[in-house]
Amino acid sequence: MLKDRLYYQDPYQISFTTVVKQQAVDDHGRPFAVLENTAFYPTGGGQPHDTGYIATIAVVDVEEVDGEIRHYLESPLPSIGTVSAEVDWKRRFDHMQQHTGQHILTAAFVELYGYPTVSFHLGREIVTIDLATESISADELQAAESLANEIILENRLIEQKWITKDELSAYSLRKQVSVDEEIRLVIIPEFDTNGCGGTHPSSTGQIGSIKILSTEKQKKNTRVHFVCGKRVLDTLGSVYHELSDVAKQLSAPMDHAAEATQQLLETQRTLEKQLDGVKEQLLDVEATILAEEKSTIIRKTYTNRSMQELQKLARKTLALRNQAIVLLVSDDGEKLQFVASRTNTLTPDMRTVSSIALPVIEGKGGGSASTVQGGGERLISAEELLQLLERSIPVHA
Template identity: 50%
Template sequence: MHKLYYLDAYLKQFQARVIKQELDNDGKWYIVLNETVFYPTGGGQPHDIGELEKEPVIGVEEVDGEIRHYVSKPLDSDDLVHGSIDWERRFDHMQQHAGQHLLSASFADLFNLETVSFHLGKEVSTIDLHTPDLSEAQVKEAVQLANNIILENRPIKTKWVDNDELRHYRLRKTTSVTKDIRLVIIPDFDYNACGGTHPKSTGEVRVIKVLNWERQKKNIRIKFVCGNRVLNQFDKKQSVLLALTDLMSAPELDLVHVIKQRLVKEKELEKSLEKLKEELLSYEAKELLSSDELVIGRTYEDRSIKELQKLAQIITGQAPKCTVFFVSKNENRLQVVAARGKESILNCKEPVLAALPIISGKGGGSESLIQGGGDALTSSSEFLEHILERV
């Protein structure tokens, strides 16, 4: 853990001396200062952004023991420079990171569940708990405990210790660092080695809300928000809720019931529609069979492969000696379906595969049923003729 970026988590502006300005191996400019308040990416927390002499700092990384401030071009000054961070982003990160400590400590304290990873996202943060299962009751209890600690407004302290001093603290998670260990302490609740930025008290986190959770390999991933992000999430969800109440003409508490009813009716209508489509296909098949043709070839516009397959199956089912070839133009594509009845001796696969190169197409199936498609490089009627010539 590097001490340079711990001047003060609440320091929004500072002055520092430029140590060097160089290009890295990827050709990107970076600046190294003798001290900084910019937080570099690490520990699941993104880097700070801001300015150095009004030049935007677009990335901050710790490389080989130095903190590199990435900029699009070098600074004019090589000596003392003025820096400022994006405070709104910094404080948001402070809230989320402290909230993660509270949430992780709550799961550890109540259910002995270890947090194995943490990610502070742009809108939502996550922790992975080392457990295959998690109940809603457990989540509610952990969130309640974390929010109670927030209401108590306990101080959040930091302290630098070495490996020998660690034995005086009940750490939530062991650390592999042996010197310059930075502890983040919430008295009588959480002791954790951490390099992130945090507010001075739990009250500044304001509130924690778990949004949902899911299985992630052998762990459970919890998505949560803290502080101002809770209000942002509430605003978004409230907008959606108000829109739904208007669309469904129902009060909020009845929405689930009303939507379920609508979904049931929709499924019933879909079934009725499918039944009507099958009846129409049956009538269409009957009309096609009235011509007494043993080889039926037809062209269509905007008919799906699935629908043409059903029509072909109905025809060949009712007329086992019959073979059908259907071609449909769908936008800039030509699609073909071919099928034969059980008593037909024709191979419907060979003529289709032989004709498909004309439209740069591909197909697959058997001698009894095949489908394919390609670009509309010719008309559907001409393509059908190419197929029938090979029958």
């Protein structure tokens, strides 16, 4: 029976002696052992499996398959018979804290706002619940977190009870159970009663605390990320370390790091505006130099110039000439980009230019009769592309 399993009889029992009933290899070649009884919790109900040792062999996974608990091993046991085993308590207790914290936080959202939990995931670093609501406010998150921590601080006893289906009507469950036999209830008096097959501490105080970290939209639900117990301290330590490093780089006290960061961002935005202004002035100078060319066709190659820069430079140059065609090509070492543009006083259809040039560089582009642009592979040199563009002009004005 389920209730006879050691991890249900006493979730604090981590060392035990038992008999190995079977050793085998699954369809994927993984060795496993089946024990007469076990304190190792198998993956289920959103809670990950325990790890530890049987004899001196590491237990790397635990699963329930067809009613038997398989302990997947790093290597086969040396022999079958009586063995000593030990569960990794640090991992077990962490799961107990996170799972019970989930019960409490879920119940808090139901108690305060009627938001039920539709799914639960206990990860290695973060725990999540998906609430059946499309949005949730910061005030609601704070209120639910506060209520959950009040329940923890009150150190209420946690009762674990096995009942029959006929006895269910005597209990007010948070949600309906999914089994008809060997029903196990986890009860936090006057707060939450829930059918659950996980491991839990004997009182709420052992959870330590709960901290909500963030939320995200998940289709029509809201996913809440949180941590409990020692993970709260680990997260606080990690955040403190990162914030301390940021404050040091900003040469500011830690409690003024946000203000110093805001000032830095404002300075950066100001410098970016100034830089944009300088770039614009440089383009004006370049356009003036290009416009002084005596030829009607003005041509130039560049290195690592953006398409936006080429387009601006062509416009600025043509604005200084009554009649001209500008052909500009940029080479970034991997790709070629070009702009071909003319003044409205000339008549060549520049789309003819791009239709000839683009296939040669396996490129794509677009434009109008007066201006085209495109880019493609560096199958020829920038100078060769420039020459091709010039040869492709239908009529020289």
